Amino acid sequence: MSAILEQKCPCCGGAVEFDSGVQKLKCPYCDTEFEITDMPQETDEINWSSQGSQWAAGETDGMNVYACNSCGGEIVADSTTGATECPYCGNQVVMKSQFSGALRPDLVIPFKLDKKAAKEALKKHISTKKFVPKSFLEDNRLEEIKGVYVPHWIFTCDAVGNANYKAKKVKKWSDSNYDYTETSYFDIYRSGNISFDNIPVDGSTKMPDDLMESVEPFDLSQAVDFNTAYLAGYLADKYDVTAEQSMPRANERIRQSIIDSFKDTVKGYDDVENQSANMNVANGFYKYALYPVWLLNTKWNGETFTFAMNGQTGKFVGNIPTDKKAVTKATLLLGAGLGAVIYGLLWLIELL
Protein backbone atom coordinates (compact mmCIF):
# COMPACT_ATOMS: atom_id res chain seq x y z
CA MET A 1 0.00 0.00 0.00
CA SER A 2 1.52 3.27 -1.07
CA ALA A 3 0.38 6.84 -0.70
CA ILE A 4 1.36 9.88 -2.68
CA LEU A 5 1.12 13.53 -1.87
CA GLU A 6 0.46 16.40 -4.25
CA GLN A 7 0.75 20.04 -3.28
CA LYS A 8 -2.38 21.62 -4.78
CA CYS A 9 -2.99 25.31 -5.24
CA PRO A 10 -5.86 26.38 -2.94
CA CYS A 11 -6.90 28.97 -5.54
CA CYS A 12 -7.03 27.00 -8.79
CA GLY A 13 -6.29 23.42 -7.84
CA GLY A 14 -3.17 23.23 -9.99
CA ALA A 15 -0.09 21.42 -8.78
CA VAL A 16 2.26 23.89 -7.09
CA GLU A 17 6.08 23.78 -7.21
CA PHE A 18 8.85 25.07 -4.95
CA ASP A 19 10.33 28.26 -6.45
CA SER A 20 14.04 28.52 -5.56
CA GLY A 21 14.07 32.23 -6.43
CA VAL A 22 11.51 33.34 -3.85
CA GLN A 23 11.95 30.30 -1.58
CA LYS A 24 8.17 29.76 -1.57
CA LEU A 25 5.68 27.44 -3.20
CA LYS A 26 4.30 28.89 -6.40
CA CYS A 27 1.41 27.88 -8.60
CA PRO A 28 2.62 27.85 -12.22
CA TYR A 29 -0.97 28.29 -13.42
CA CYS A 30 -2.23 31.28 -11.40
CA ASP A 31 1.16 32.54 -10.08
CA THR A 32 -0.06 32.52 -6.49
CA GLU A 33 2.77 32.17 -3.96
CA PHE A 34 2.46 30.33 -0.66
CA GLU A 35 4.64 30.05 2.41
CA ILE A 36 5.83 26.49 3.00
CA THR A 37 4.25 26.52 6.43
CA ASP A 38 0.86 27.51 5.02
CA MET A 39 0.55 24.37 2.97
CA PRO A 40 -1.18 21.37 4.56
CA GLN A 41 1.13 18.41 5.07
CA GLU A 42 -1.67 15.91 4.86
CA THR A 43 -3.79 15.80 1.75
CA ASP A 44 -6.04 13.22 0.28
CA GLU A 45 -4.47 9.85 0.34
CA ILE A 46 -5.28 7.23 -2.16
CA ASN A 47 -4.39 3.79 -1.09
CA TRP A 48 -3.32 1.57 -3.82
CA SER A 49 -2.87 -2.15 -3.99
CA SER A 50 -0.90 -3.96 -6.57
CA GLN A 51 -3.10 -5.62 -9.15
CA GLY A 52 -1.81 -9.13 -9.12
CA SER A 53 -3.52 -9.97 -12.35
CA GLN A 54 -1.37 -7.46 -14.23
CA TRP A 55 2.05 -7.99 -12.64
CA ALA A 56 3.73 -11.33 -12.62
CA ALA A 57 5.26 -12.65 -9.43
CA GLY A 58 8.55 -10.92 -8.72
CA GLU A 59 8.01 -8.43 -11.53
CA THR A 60 7.45 -5.55 -9.14
CA ASP A 61 10.48 -6.38 -7.01
CA GLY A 62 12.55 -3.27 -6.52
CA MET A 63 9.78 -0.95 -7.66
CA ASN A 64 6.71 0.68 -6.28
CA VAL A 65 3.53 1.48 -8.14
CA TYR A 66 1.45 4.52 -7.32
CA ALA A 67 -1.70 6.12 -8.66
CA CYS A 68 -1.65 9.80 -9.49
CA ASN A 69 -4.13 11.78 -7.39
CA SER A 70 -4.90 14.13 -10.25
CA CYS A 71 -5.41 11.86 -13.24
CA GLY A 72 -5.40 8.40 -11.76
CA GLY A 73 -2.51 7.36 -13.99
CA GLU A 74 -0.23 4.59 -12.85
CA ILE A 75 3.19 5.77 -11.71
CA VAL A 76 5.88 3.13 -11.59
CA ALA A 77 8.97 4.15 -9.67
CA ASP A 78 11.87 2.31 -8.18
CA SER A 79 11.88 1.55 -4.51
CA THR A 80 13.96 4.59 -3.55
CA THR A 81 12.10 7.27 -5.52
CA GLY A 82 10.65 9.83 -3.12
CA ALA A 83 9.41 12.52 -5.47
CA THR A 84 8.79 12.49 -9.18
CA GLU A 85 6.50 13.70 -11.94
CA CYS A 86 3.40 11.95 -13.20
CA PRO A 87 4.19 10.82 -16.75
CA TYR A 88 0.58 11.42 -17.82
CA CYS A 89 -0.45 14.77 -16.40
CA GLY A 90 2.93 16.18 -15.38
CA ASN A 91 1.88 16.80 -11.80
CA GLN A 92 4.66 16.78 -9.23
CA VAL A 93 4.07 14.04 -6.71
CA VAL A 94 5.77 13.09 -3.48
CA MET A 95 5.75 9.51 -2.29
CA LYS A 96 4.89 10.26 1.30
CA SER A 97 5.71 6.80 2.54
CA GLN A 98 9.33 7.26 1.48
CA PHE A 99 9.74 10.06 4.02
CA SER A 100 7.63 8.92 6.91
CA GLY A 101 8.58 7.46 10.25
CA ALA A 102 12.23 6.50 10.49
CA LEU A 103 12.71 7.48 6.86
CA ARG A 104 11.79 11.10 7.48
CA PRO A 105 14.76 13.38 6.82
CA ASP A 106 15.80 15.66 9.67
CA LEU A 107 16.85 18.49 7.40
CA VAL A 108 16.57 19.70 3.85
CA ILE A 109 18.61 22.35 2.10
CA PRO A 110 16.19 24.02 -0.33
CA PHE A 111 17.27 24.69 -3.89
CA LYS A 112 18.67 28.22 -4.25
CA LEU A 113 19.48 28.00 -7.95
CA ASP A 114 17.10 27.17 -10.73
CA LYS A 115 17.29 25.19 -13.94
CA LYS A 116 18.36 28.23 -15.96
CA ALA A 117 21.37 28.78 -13.70
CA ALA A 118 22.32 25.12 -14.12
CA LYS A 119 22.17 25.39 -17.92
CA GLU A 120 24.31 28.53 -17.90
CA ALA A 121 26.80 26.92 -15.54
CA LEU A 122 27.13 23.96 -17.90
CA LYS A 123 27.81 26.29 -20.81
CA LYS A 124 30.43 28.19 -18.82
CA HIS A 125 31.99 24.97 -17.52
CA ILE A 126 32.52 23.60 -21.01
CA SER A 127 33.64 26.86 -22.60
CA THR A 128 36.40 27.50 -20.04
CA LYS A 129 38.10 24.14 -20.56
CA LYS A 130 41.01 23.55 -22.94
CA PHE A 131 41.56 20.74 -25.42
CA VAL A 132 37.86 19.93 -25.64
CA PRO A 133 37.00 18.23 -28.95
CA LYS A 134 35.41 20.74 -31.32
CA SER A 135 32.66 18.31 -32.15
CA PHE A 136 31.82 18.04 -28.45
CA LEU A 137 31.42 21.81 -28.24
CA GLU A 138 29.21 21.83 -31.31
CA ASP A 139 27.30 18.56 -31.13
CA ASN A 140 26.82 17.63 -27.48
CA ARG A 141 23.14 17.67 -26.64
CA LEU A 142 21.63 18.35 -23.27
CA GLU A 143 19.56 15.21 -22.89
CA GLU A 144 18.23 15.70 -19.44
CA ILE A 145 18.31 18.21 -16.63
CA LYS A 146 16.80 17.46 -13.27
CA GLY A 147 16.87 18.87 -9.79
CA VAL A 148 17.33 16.08 -7.32
CA TYR A 149 17.25 16.05 -3.55
CA VAL A 150 20.00 13.57 -2.79
CA PRO A 151 19.84 11.77 0.55
CA HIS A 152 22.92 12.29 2.69
CA TRP A 153 23.96 11.16 6.12
CA ILE A 154 25.70 13.93 8.00
CA PHE A 155 28.05 13.10 10.82
CA THR A 156 29.13 15.29 13.74
CA CYS A 157 31.74 14.14 16.23
CA ASP A 158 34.75 14.92 18.38
CA ALA A 159 37.82 13.00 17.30
CA VAL A 160 40.83 12.18 19.42
CA GLY A 161 43.86 11.01 17.53
CA ASN A 162 47.58 10.73 17.17
CA ALA A 163 49.87 10.51 14.20
CA ASN A 164 53.51 9.71 13.50
CA TYR A 165 55.54 11.31 10.76
CA LYS A 166 59.00 10.85 9.38
CA ALA A 167 60.58 14.22 8.68
CA LYS A 168 63.88 15.26 7.20
CA LYS A 169 66.06 18.34 7.14
CA VAL A 170 68.61 18.92 4.42
CA LYS A 171 71.64 21.12 4.98
CA LYS A 172 74.14 21.92 2.23
CA TRP A 173 77.58 23.53 2.34
CA SER A 174 80.81 23.50 0.36
CA ASP A 175 84.53 23.89 0.74
CA SER A 176 87.06 24.40 -2.01
CA ASN A 177 86.99 20.76 -3.14
CA TYR A 178 83.67 19.23 -2.10
CA ASP A 179 79.93 19.86 -1.88
CA TYR A 180 78.40 18.42 1.28
CA THR A 181 74.78 17.42 1.87
CA GLU A 182 73.68 16.45 5.36
CA THR A 183 70.26 14.81 5.64
CA SER A 184 68.89 14.49 9.16
CA TYR A 185 65.90 12.29 9.90
CA PHE A 186 63.38 12.83 12.70
CA ASP A 187 60.50 10.91 14.20
CA ILE A 188 57.61 13.27 14.82
CA TYR A 189 54.65 12.57 17.06
CA ARG A 190 51.48 14.60 17.45
CA SER A 191 48.31 13.91 19.40
CA GLY A 192 45.25 16.04 19.91
CA ASN A 193 41.56 16.65 19.43
CA ILE A 194 39.53 17.86 16.48
CA SER A 195 35.80 18.36 16.19
CA PHE A 196 33.87 17.98 12.97
CA ASP A 197 30.44 19.27 12.04
CA ASN A 198 28.17 17.75 9.43
CA ILE A 199 30.45 15.61 7.30
CA PRO A 200 28.20 14.42 4.48
CA VAL A 201 28.16 10.93 3.03
CA ASP A 202 26.02 10.11 0.02
CA GLY A 203 23.16 7.84 1.09
CA SER A 204 22.04 6.85 -2.38
CA THR A 205 23.55 4.09 -4.49
CA LYS A 206 22.02 5.68 -7.58
CA MET A 207 24.27 8.74 -7.25
CA PRO A 208 27.98 8.33 -8.00
CA ASP A 209 29.86 9.03 -4.75
CA ASP A 210 32.66 10.92 -6.48
CA LEU A 211 30.16 13.21 -8.21
CA MET A 212 28.40 13.97 -4.93
CA GLU A 213 31.65 14.64 -3.05
CA SER A 214 32.84 16.85 -5.90
CA VAL A 215 29.97 19.31 -5.49
CA GLU A 216 30.70 19.73 -1.76
CA PRO A 217 30.60 21.69 0.44
CA PHE A 218 27.03 22.51 1.31
CA ASP A 219 26.22 25.16 3.88
CA LEU A 220 24.13 23.36 6.45
CA SER A 221 23.44 26.56 8.36
CA GLN A 222 20.86 27.28 5.63
CA ALA A 223 19.15 23.93 6.10
CA VAL A 224 15.57 23.87 7.35
CA ASP A 225 13.45 21.23 9.00
CA PHE A 226 12.17 18.75 6.47
CA ASN A 227 8.89 19.56 4.82
CA THR A 228 7.57 17.69 1.81
CA ALA A 229 6.57 21.01 0.26
CA TYR A 230 10.25 21.65 -0.58
CA LEU A 231 10.24 18.58 -2.82
CA ALA A 232 7.52 19.94 -5.10
CA GLY A 233 8.91 20.34 -8.59
CA TYR A 234 12.01 18.26 -7.97
CA LEU A 235 12.97 14.63 -7.88
CA ALA A 236 13.92 13.05 -4.61
CA ASP A 237 15.23 9.75 -3.44
CA LYS A 238 15.13 8.09 -0.09
CA TYR A 239 18.35 6.60 1.19
CA ASP A 240 19.27 3.06 0.31
CA VAL A 241 22.62 3.18 2.09
CA THR A 242 22.16 3.14 5.84
CA ALA A 243 23.95 5.40 8.29
CA GLU A 244 25.96 2.42 9.55
CA GLN A 245 27.08 1.63 6.03
CA SER A 246 28.09 5.26 5.51
CA MET A 247 30.17 5.54 8.69
CA PRO A 248 33.38 3.97 7.28
CA ARG A 249 33.56 6.67 4.62
CA ALA A 250 33.06 9.42 7.24
CA ASN A 251 35.73 7.82 9.43
CA GLU A 252 38.11 7.61 6.51
CA ARG A 253 37.78 11.34 5.87
CA ILE A 254 38.11 12.15 9.57
CA ARG A 255 41.28 10.07 9.82
CA GLN A 256 42.83 11.83 6.84
CA SER A 257 41.82 15.20 8.30
CA ILE A 258 43.64 14.35 11.53
CA ILE A 259 46.75 13.40 9.57
CA ASP A 260 46.62 16.60 7.51
CA SER A 261 45.73 18.95 10.37
CA PHE A 262 48.43 17.59 12.69
CA LYS A 263 50.92 17.70 9.83
CA ASP A 264 50.31 21.44 9.54
CA THR A 265 51.77 21.82 13.05
CA VAL A 266 55.05 20.14 12.03
CA LYS A 267 57.25 23.06 11.07
CA GLY A 268 60.89 23.60 10.16
CA TYR A 269 61.44 20.47 8.06
CA ASP A 270 62.10 20.06 4.37
CA ASP A 271 59.90 17.00 3.98
CA VAL A 272 57.27 15.41 6.23
CA GLU A 273 55.71 12.03 5.49
CA ASN A 274 52.99 10.34 7.50
CA GLN A 275 53.85 6.91 8.88
CA SER A 276 50.80 5.97 10.94
CA ALA A 277 47.72 7.38 12.61
CA ASN A 278 45.13 6.29 15.16
CA MET A 279 41.85 7.87 16.13
CA ASN A 280 38.82 7.47 18.33
CA VAL A 281 35.52 9.19 17.80
CA ALA A 282 33.45 10.46 20.72
CA ASN A 283 30.13 12.30 21.08
CA GLY A 284 29.23 11.28 17.58
CA PHE A 285 25.76 11.60 16.13
CA TYR A 286 24.29 11.69 12.68
CA LYS A 287 21.36 13.21 10.89
CA TYR A 288 19.56 12.48 7.68
CA ALA A 289 19.38 15.35 5.22
CA LEU A 290 18.40 15.99 1.64
CA TYR A 291 20.90 18.03 -0.39
CA PRO A 292 19.91 19.89 -3.57
CA VAL A 293 21.81 18.86 -6.70
CA TRP A 294 21.15 19.66 -10.33
CA LEU A 295 22.07 16.76 -12.58
CA LEU A 296 22.66 17.35 -16.26
CA ASN A 297 23.24 14.65 -18.84
CA THR A 298 24.67 15.38 -22.24
CA LYS A 299 25.19 12.96 -25.05
CA TRP A 300 28.10 12.95 -27.48
CA ASN A 301 29.29 10.17 -29.77
CA GLY A 302 26.80 7.84 -28.14
CA GLU A 303 28.35 8.39 -24.72
CA THR A 304 26.55 10.08 -21.82
CA PHE A 305 28.35 12.70 -19.78
CA THR A 306 26.94 13.53 -16.38
CA PHE A 307 27.47 16.91 -14.77
CA ALA A 308 26.36 18.06 -11.35
CA MET A 309 25.78 21.45 -9.82
CA ASN A 310 25.44 22.21 -6.16
CA GLY A 311 21.86 23.55 -6.01
CA GLN A 312 22.81 25.79 -3.12
CA THR A 313 26.25 27.23 -3.97
CA GLY A 314 26.40 26.74 -7.75
CA LYS A 315 29.63 24.72 -7.68
CA PHE A 316 29.69 22.86 -11.00
CA VAL A 317 31.58 19.66 -11.77
CA GLY A 318 31.74 17.10 -14.52
CA ASN A 319 34.36 15.38 -16.60
CA ILE A 320 34.79 16.62 -20.15
CA PRO A 321 36.39 14.58 -22.94
CA THR A 322 39.87 15.61 -24.03
CA ASP A 323 40.94 15.89 -27.64
CA LYS A 324 44.03 13.66 -27.63
CA LYS A 325 45.14 14.85 -31.05
CA ALA A 326 45.03 18.47 -29.91
CA VAL A 327 46.98 17.56 -26.75
CA THR A 328 49.65 15.78 -28.80
CA LYS A 329 49.87 18.66 -31.25
CA ALA A 330 50.16 21.26 -28.49
CA THR A 331 52.78 19.17 -26.68
CA LEU A 332 54.89 18.86 -29.83
CA LEU A 333 54.62 22.55 -30.67
CA LEU A 334 55.34 23.74 -27.16
CA GLY A 335 58.11 21.15 -26.80
CA ALA A 336 59.76 22.34 -30.03
CA GLY A 337 59.45 25.96 -28.91
CA LEU A 338 60.90 25.25 -25.48
CA GLY A 339 63.64 23.10 -27.02
CA ALA A 340 64.61 25.96 -29.33
CA VAL A 341 64.62 28.39 -26.40
CA ILE A 342 66.83 26.06 -24.36
CA TYR A 343 69.20 25.58 -27.29
CA GLY A 344 69.27 29.35 -27.85
CA LEU A 345 70.10 29.91 -24.20
CA LEU A 346 72.93 27.39 -24.42
CA TRP A 347 74.32 29.41 -27.32
CA LEU A 348 74.04 32.58 -25.29
CA ILE A 349 75.81 31.06 -22.30
CA GLU A 350 78.55 29.69 -24.53
CA LEU A 351 79.12 32.84 -26.50
CA LEU A 352 78.63 35.71 -24.11
Place this chain on the structure above:
Amino acid sequence: MTKKIFAIIIAVVISFAFVISASADTYMHVADNANKLSLSEHEELENIAIKLENTYGICVMICIADETTGMYDDAYAEWIYTGNTDNENGILLLHNDGENTYAVFTSGNVDEIFDDEAIAEMRDAYDLNDSYYGGIYDYYQLAEEYLEDGYYGNGNSDNEPVITTGETEEKDGVSFIWLPVSLGIGMLVAFLIINSIASKNKSVHMQENATVYTRPGSVIITGSADNFLYSNVEKKEKPKQENKN
Protein backbone atom coordinates in the same frame (compact mmCIF):
# COMPACT_ATOMS: atom_id res chain seq x y z
CA MET B 1 46.82 30.89 -33.23
CA THR B 2 48.94 28.76 -30.89
CA LYS B 3 50.69 27.29 -33.89
CA LYS B 4 51.61 30.73 -35.17
CA ILE B 5 52.97 31.82 -31.80
CA PHE B 6 55.19 28.77 -31.53
CA ALA B 7 56.41 29.19 -35.09
CA ILE B 8 57.39 32.78 -34.31
CA ILE B 9 59.13 31.77 -31.08
CA ILE B 10 61.14 29.09 -32.86
CA ALA B 11 62.06 31.43 -35.71
CA VAL B 12 63.15 34.21 -33.35
CA VAL B 13 65.22 31.94 -31.14
CA ILE B 14 66.95 30.17 -34.01
CA SER B 15 67.65 33.47 -35.79
CA PHE B 16 68.95 34.94 -32.55
CA ALA B 17 71.27 31.99 -32.05
CA PHE B 18 72.68 32.29 -35.55
CA VAL B 19 73.08 36.07 -35.33
CA ILE B 20 75.02 35.64 -32.11
CA SER B 21 77.17 32.91 -33.59
CA ALA B 22 77.89 35.00 -36.66
CA SER B 23 78.71 38.17 -34.75
CA ALA B 24 81.11 36.33 -32.47
CA ASP B 25 83.70 36.03 -35.21
CA THR B 26 83.56 39.63 -36.40
CA TYR B 27 85.30 41.66 -33.74
CA MET B 28 87.14 44.74 -34.91
CA HIS B 29 90.88 44.82 -35.76
CA VAL B 30 90.61 48.14 -37.52
CA ALA B 31 88.65 50.51 -35.30
CA ASP B 32 87.79 53.45 -37.51
CA ASN B 33 86.10 55.61 -34.90
CA ALA B 34 86.81 58.73 -36.95
CA ASN B 35 85.17 57.38 -40.12
CA LYS B 36 88.22 57.83 -42.31
CA LEU B 37 87.80 54.63 -44.33
CA SER B 38 85.28 53.52 -46.87
CA LEU B 39 83.42 50.29 -46.26
CA SER B 40 85.43 48.36 -48.84
CA GLU B 41 88.74 49.75 -47.51
CA HIS B 42 87.74 48.82 -44.00
CA GLU B 43 86.80 45.31 -45.04
CA GLU B 44 90.02 44.78 -46.95
CA LEU B 45 92.19 45.95 -44.06
CA GLU B 46 90.17 43.88 -41.62
CA ASN B 47 90.82 40.77 -43.73
CA ILE B 48 94.54 41.44 -43.68
CA ALA B 49 94.45 41.70 -39.87
CA ILE B 50 92.42 38.49 -39.55
CA LYS B 51 94.88 36.67 -41.81
CA LEU B 52 97.79 37.84 -39.66
CA GLU B 53 96.08 36.71 -36.50
CA ASN B 54 95.18 33.32 -37.92
CA THR B 55 98.72 32.78 -39.19
CA TYR B 56 100.76 34.07 -36.26
CA GLY B 57 98.29 33.99 -33.38
CA ILE B 58 98.84 37.65 -32.63
CA CYS B 59 96.20 40.34 -32.86
CA VAL B 60 97.45 43.45 -34.65
CA MET B 61 95.03 46.32 -34.24
CA ILE B 62 94.85 49.96 -35.16
CA CYS B 63 92.42 52.62 -34.01
CA ILE B 64 91.78 56.07 -35.47
CA ALA B 65 89.77 58.29 -33.13
CA ASP B 66 88.62 61.90 -33.26
CA GLU B 67 88.71 62.12 -29.50
CA THR B 68 89.24 59.75 -26.59
CA THR B 69 86.18 60.59 -24.50
CA GLY B 70 88.25 62.34 -21.85
CA MET B 71 90.60 59.40 -21.35
CA TYR B 72 94.37 59.45 -21.67
CA ASP B 73 95.54 57.98 -24.96
CA ASP B 74 97.23 55.01 -23.24
CA ALA B 75 94.11 54.15 -21.29
CA TYR B 76 91.92 54.61 -24.34
CA ALA B 77 94.17 52.32 -26.39
CA GLU B 78 93.97 49.62 -23.74
CA TRP B 79 90.19 50.03 -23.48
CA ILE B 80 89.78 49.66 -27.24
CA TYR B 81 92.04 46.60 -27.37
CA THR B 82 90.46 44.70 -24.50
CA GLY B 83 86.99 45.66 -25.63
CA ASN B 84 87.50 44.23 -29.12
CA THR B 85 89.42 41.01 -28.62
CA ASP B 86 90.12 38.41 -26.02
CA ASN B 87 93.44 37.47 -27.60
CA GLU B 88 95.98 38.01 -24.85
CA ASN B 89 98.78 38.60 -27.32
CA GLY B 90 98.62 41.61 -29.52
CA ILE B 91 99.39 45.22 -30.26
CA LEU B 92 97.28 48.28 -30.90
CA LEU B 93 98.37 51.56 -32.43
CA LEU B 94 96.09 54.45 -31.49
CA HIS B 95 96.02 57.58 -33.63
CA ASN B 96 94.22 60.39 -31.83
CA ASP B 97 93.36 62.34 -34.96
CA GLY B 98 91.92 65.26 -33.04
CA GLU B 99 95.10 65.89 -31.05
CA ASN B 100 97.39 64.25 -33.64
CA THR B 101 99.00 62.12 -30.97
CA TYR B 102 99.88 58.43 -30.91
CA ALA B 103 99.79 55.70 -28.29
CA VAL B 104 100.73 52.05 -28.44
CA PHE B 105 99.30 49.29 -26.29
CA THR B 106 100.86 45.84 -26.23
CA SER B 107 99.48 42.77 -24.55
CA GLY B 108 101.13 39.45 -23.66
CA ASN B 109 104.44 38.23 -25.04
CA VAL B 110 104.90 40.43 -28.07
CA ASP B 111 107.68 42.69 -26.82
CA GLU B 112 110.36 40.59 -28.51
CA ILE B 113 108.66 40.97 -31.86
CA PHE B 114 107.43 44.52 -31.53
CA ASP B 115 110.26 46.26 -29.70
CA ASP B 116 110.53 50.05 -29.47
CA GLU B 117 112.31 50.29 -32.80
CA ALA B 118 109.70 48.17 -34.56
CA ILE B 119 106.84 50.14 -33.06
CA ALA B 120 108.45 53.43 -34.14
CA GLU B 121 108.86 52.12 -37.67
CA MET B 122 105.29 50.88 -37.87
CA ARG B 123 103.96 54.21 -36.56
CA ASP B 124 106.07 56.10 -39.13
CA ALA B 125 104.87 53.81 -41.90
CA TYR B 126 101.34 54.78 -41.02
CA ASP B 127 102.11 58.43 -40.48
CA LEU B 128 104.11 59.01 -43.61
CA ASN B 129 101.46 57.80 -46.00
CA ASP B 130 99.14 60.48 -47.32
CA SER B 131 95.97 58.44 -47.00
CA TYR B 132 94.51 56.68 -44.00
CA TYR B 133 93.96 53.54 -46.02
CA GLY B 134 97.50 53.56 -47.34
CA GLY B 135 98.93 54.29 -43.89
CA ILE B 136 97.08 51.39 -42.30
CA TYR B 137 97.99 49.12 -45.19
CA ASP B 138 101.71 49.99 -44.71
CA TYR B 139 101.30 49.47 -40.95
CA TYR B 140 100.05 45.94 -41.51
CA GLN B 141 102.71 45.18 -44.14
CA LEU B 142 105.42 46.14 -41.72
CA ALA B 143 103.74 44.26 -38.89
CA GLU B 144 103.69 41.15 -41.06
CA GLU B 145 107.42 41.49 -41.71
CA TYR B 146 108.15 41.67 -38.01
CA LEU B 147 105.86 38.78 -37.31
CA GLU B 148 107.53 36.71 -40.03
CA ASP B 149 110.97 37.51 -38.64
CA GLY B 150 109.87 36.51 -35.19
CA TYR B 151 108.27 33.33 -36.54
CA TYR B 152 111.29 31.97 -38.38
CA GLY B 153 113.75 33.65 -36.07
CA ASN B 154 112.48 31.48 -33.26
CA GLY B 155 113.19 28.37 -35.26
CA ASN B 156 109.58 27.59 -35.98
CA SER B 157 108.68 25.55 -38.95
CA ASP B 158 105.47 24.51 -40.52
CA ASN B 159 102.47 26.34 -39.29
CA GLU B 160 103.05 26.74 -35.60
CA PRO B 161 102.40 30.25 -34.42
CA VAL B 162 105.12 32.22 -32.67
CA ILE B 163 103.29 32.32 -29.41
CA THR B 164 101.12 29.42 -28.46
CA THR B 165 99.77 30.65 -25.15
CA GLY B 166 96.65 32.79 -25.22
CA GLU B 167 96.04 32.30 -28.88
CA THR B 168 92.68 33.31 -30.25
CA GLU B 169 89.99 30.74 -29.60
CA GLU B 170 87.51 30.18 -32.31
CA LYS B 171 84.21 29.95 -30.58
CA ASP B 172 82.34 27.18 -32.30
CA GLY B 173 79.16 27.70 -30.29
CA VAL B 174 77.11 24.84 -28.92
CA SER B 175 77.45 21.47 -30.55
CA PHE B 176 74.46 20.22 -32.51
CA ILE B 177 74.42 17.22 -30.18
CA TRP B 178 72.72 19.55 -27.71
CA LEU B 179 69.85 20.20 -30.13
CA PRO B 180 68.09 16.84 -29.58
CA VAL B 181 68.89 17.08 -25.86
CA SER B 182 67.27 20.53 -25.72
CA LEU B 183 64.29 19.27 -27.68
CA GLY B 184 63.99 16.30 -25.33
CA ILE B 185 63.94 18.56 -22.29
CA GLY B 186 61.49 20.89 -24.06
CA MET B 187 59.19 17.97 -24.87
CA LEU B 188 59.27 16.74 -21.28
CA VAL B 189 58.43 20.16 -19.87
CA ALA B 190 55.72 20.65 -22.54
CA PHE B 191 54.25 17.24 -21.70
CA LEU B 192 53.98 18.19 -18.03
CA ILE B 193 52.46 21.62 -18.78
CA ILE B 194 49.94 20.42 -21.35
CA ASN B 195 48.88 17.42 -19.30
CA SER B 196 48.44 19.63 -16.28
CA ILE B 197 46.09 21.85 -18.31
CA ALA B 198 44.27 18.88 -19.86
CA SER B 199 43.82 17.24 -16.45
CA LYS B 200 41.59 20.16 -15.46
CA ASN B 201 38.95 18.68 -17.76
CA LYS B 202 38.44 16.09 -15.04
CA SER B 203 36.77 17.73 -12.08
CA VAL B 204 35.06 14.73 -10.53
CA HIS B 205 36.98 13.07 -7.71
CA MET B 206 36.53 11.84 -4.18
CA GLN B 207 37.42 14.28 -1.41
CA GLU B 208 40.59 13.39 0.44
CA ASN B 209 39.60 14.62 3.86
CA ALA B 210 36.92 16.45 5.81
CA THR B 211 39.03 19.44 6.79
CA VAL B 212 36.39 21.83 5.43
CA TYR B 213 34.01 20.49 8.09
CA THR B 214 36.43 21.05 10.98
CA ARG B 215 34.77 23.09 13.72
CA PRO B 216 36.62 26.44 13.89
CA GLY B 217 39.17 26.53 16.70
CA SER B 218 38.70 22.88 17.56
CA VAL B 219 42.16 21.65 16.58
CA ILE B 220 43.99 21.24 19.88
CA ILE B 221 47.40 19.59 20.06
CA THR B 222 47.78 17.81 23.39
CA GLY B 223 51.06 16.04 22.81
CA SER B 224 54.03 16.54 20.54
CA ALA B 225 57.55 15.23 20.21
CA ASP B 226 60.26 15.75 17.61
CA ASN B 227 62.95 13.11 18.02
CA PHE B 228 66.18 13.09 16.09
CA LEU B 229 66.89 9.69 14.56
CA TYR B 230 70.07 9.85 12.51
CA SER B 231 71.80 11.83 9.81
CA ASN B 232 73.79 11.12 6.65
CA VAL B 233 76.47 13.29 5.13
CA GLU B 234 77.14 12.95 1.44
CA LYS B 235 80.35 14.34 0.01
CA LYS B 236 80.58 15.07 -3.68
CA GLU B 237 83.72 16.27 -5.39
CA LYS B 238 83.29 19.59 -7.13
CA PRO B 239 83.65 19.46 -10.89
CA LYS B 240 87.01 20.93 -11.82
CA GLN B 241 86.89 23.84 -14.21
CA GLU B 242 88.57 22.97 -17.48
CA ASN B 243 91.30 25.29 -18.62
CA LYS B 244 90.32 26.38 -22.11
CA ASN B 245 93.92 27.14 -22.90
